Amino acid sequence: MSEAKTMPKVEKSEAEWRKELTPMQYAVLREKATERPFSGEYEHEKRPGTYVCAGCGQTLFESDAKFDSGCGWPSFTQPSAGNHINEERDISHGMIRTEVLCSRCNGHLGHVFEDGPTPTGLRYCINSAALKLQPK
Numbered sequence: 064m065s066e067a068k069t070m071p072k073v074e075k076s077e078a079e080w081r082k083e084l085t086p087m088q089y090a091v092l093r094e095k096a097t098e099r100p101f102s103g104e105y106e107h108e109k110r111p112g113t114y115v116c117a118g119c120g121q122t123l124f125e126s127d128a129k130f131d132s133g134c135g136w137p138s139f140t141q142p143s144a145g146n147h148i149n150e151e152r153d154i155s156h157g158m159i160r161t162e163v164l165c166s167r168c169n170g171h172l173g174h175v176f177e178d179g180p181t182p183t184g185l186r187y188c189i190n191s192a193a194l195k196l197q198p199k
């Protein structure tokens with residue numbers, strides 16, 4: 064994992080976000096919704112490429128780090144760059160989880176769990192609606 068140059072922060076009003084994003088993207092990124100498992104467009108995506116934030120376009124994950132976790136959402140072992148995501152403790156829904164956010168637009172992406180494969184042992188469980196694949 065490397066530290067990459069950070070782009071300027073993106074700050075928009077909720078009305079602006081609502082205009083730019085699809086209802087599903089808005090629900091996930093801005094309202095921290097979780098899409099239904101096995102419903103997202105990238106769960107079984109195998110094309111090589113880079114996954115960027117659906118809100119602001121910041122690079123988030125590489126297809127090389129994607130693995131089939133069977134959990135129903137796109138899963139990654141690590142982000143493209145450590146400083147492109149923020150992690151926060153999330154105690155909603157009666158669980159203690161670690162929330163993953165885009166560091167540029169503060170959009171909600173998903174959660175990270177410590178049951179992933181080697182080498183990181185991490186599973187970044189990310190909503191398809193928060194991502195856009197740029198195929199190579």
Ligand SMILES: [Zn+2]
Pocket residue numbers: 116117118119120121165166167168169170
């Ligand atoms: Zn973003």
